[in-house]
Amino acid sequence: MAKKLKVGFVGIGGIAQGCHVPGWQKLEDVEMVAAADVNKKVLAAGGELAGIPTNRLYTDYRKMLAEVDMDIVDVCTPNCVHKDPTIAAFKKGRHVIVEKPITTSVANAKQMIAAGKQARKLLMVAQSMRFGDDALAMKRWVDEGLVGDIYWGRASYLRPRGVPAWGSFISKELSAGGPAYDLAVHILDLCMWLMGHPEPVSVSANIYLEISNKPSLMKHNPRNFTVPDELAVGFIRFANGASLSLETSWAINSTQPNNGIFLAGTKGGIQNNPPTLVREEVGMLTDTTVQVNPDRGIASHHEEIRQFVEAIRKGKPSPVPGEQALLTQRILDGIYKSAKLGKEVKV
Numbered sequence: 001m002a003k004k005l006k007v008g009f010v011g012i013g014g015i016a017q018g019c020h021v022p023g024w025q026k027l028e029d030v031e032m033v034a035a036a037d038v039n040k041k042v043l044a045a046g047g048e049l050a051g052i053p054t055n056r057l058y059t060d061y062r063k064m065l066a067e068v069d070m071d072i073v074d075v076c077t078p079n080c081v082h083k084d085p086t087i088a089a090f091k092k093g094r095h096v097i098v099e100k101p102i103t104t105s106v107a108n109a110k111q112m113i114a115a116g117k118q119a120r121k122l123l124m125v126a127q128s129m130r131f132g133d134d135a136l137a138m139k140r141w142v143d144e145g146l147v148g149d150i151y152w153g154r155a156s157y158l159r160p161r162g163v164p165a166w167g168s169f170i171s172k173e174l175s176a177g178g179p180a181y182d183l184a185v186h187i188l189d190l191c192m193w194l195m196g197h198p199e200p201v202s203v204s205a206n207i208y209l210e211i212s213n214k215p216s217l218m219k220h221n222p223r224n225f226t227v228p229d230e231l232a233v234g235f236i237r238f239a240n241g242a243s244l245s246l247e248t249s250w251a252i253n254s255t256q257p258n259n260g261i262f263l264a265g266t267k268g269g270i271q272n273n274p275p276t277l278v279r280e281e282v283g284m285l286t287d288t289t290v291q292v293n294p295d296r297g298i299a300s301h302h303e304e305i306r307q308f309v310e311a312i313r314k315g316k317p318s319p320v321p322g323e324q325a326l327l328t329q330r331i332l333d334g335i336y337k338s339a340k341l342g343k344e345v346k347v
């Protein structure tokens with residue numbers, strides 16, 4: 001067997017323990033050798049789960065990078081702590097997988113991409129939704145030409161009562177934004193990937209914060225809610241003439257959660273949950289639905305990690321390169337700028 005690839009974590013909290021550690025554990029040619037986390041309790045629990053010796057657990061990621069030899073750095077910190085560890089890891093000549101969103105501004109994303117290029121190492125953004133069975137079914141329809149040119153889409157990720165009560169999500173200092181950063185980034189990435197990454201031109205958006213900072217049924221402490229949005233809605237125009245409607249919430253007075261994308265193409269329409277292709281066949285409008293693995297949420301994280309390792313081993317491009325995440329980051333920046341100015345903005 002080839003020499004094992006060594007992985008070190010920066011941030012070993014919720015997503016690292018729940019999805020990344022089991023993902024790395026599934027791969028025989030990988031070993032988790034070190035972790036850094038500013039929270040000592042989380043560090044101890046994460047280190048134990050990953051089987052990392054206690055003398056390889058650090059509260060300062062810079063010290064870990066200086067002392068431990070590794071091939072891959074897995075950045076699972078809050079959004080505002082993605083850029084610096086990523087750049088520090090590249091300076092040490094490591095490959096980097098960083099959780100979504102890539103970061104909190106276009107300027108940061110450009111620095112991260114440039115650092116990876118300079119180090120000649122891979123940067124992968126953990127856009128896990130791309131690796132689920134439903135996404136792969138939709139991608140296959142697109143690649144087989146059954147959808148044609150995609151000219152409009154609608155991306156919804158609405159939780160009626162789903163403000164995160166755990167982790168860093170509702171802290172402006174740590175996460176920068178609300179559901180736009182947490183949820184919309186997933187469905188934006190999915191749509192952009194299926195649409196072939198068209199160049200975004202402009203965004204018109206509004207953000208709202210009406211109910212999350214009041215006591216209610218929700219489990220979080222409303223006083224800790226410091227991000228600017230609980231609902232973001234927007235309309236994005238692309239250079240190829242395509243457009244996308246976007247809506248995402250953690251809290252809204254509506255009956256149903258809704259997590260779904262729909263893309264309209266010249267030959268067919270596709271949607272997820274469950275993955276369905278709608279098109280004209282033998283003179284009728286028909287739909288085809290694919291049966292998917294119900295456990296695909298977790299499986300998609302494992303698959304993203306497997307594909308990253310495969311890309312490193314085989315010298316292939318990053319499965320989710322920073323340049324693609326930069327397009328999404330331009331849209332996210334545009335959402336907040338447009339909402340602030342109250343008008344459509346160029347991105």
Ligand SMILES: NC(=O)c1ccc[n+]([C@@H]2O[C@H](COP(=O)([O-])OP(=O)(O)OC[C@H]3O[C@@H](n4cnc5c(N)ncnc54)[C@H](O)[C@@H]3O)[C@@H](O)[C@H]2O)c1
Pocket residue numbers: 010011012013014015016036037038039042059061076077078079081099100101126128166167168182
């Ligand atoms: N792909 C997905 O479906 C998904 C799901 C959840 C979270 N995420 C992303 O993962 C990231 C982390 O989210 P989480 O839910 O695991 O949060 P979390 O708060 O549970 O874990 C983050 C950890 O980072 C640590 N940390 C903070 N600053 C640090 C620093 N300077 N150095 C070292 N460690 C530091 C914290 O102590 C914490 O343990 C976020 O960017 C989030 O958007 C992605």
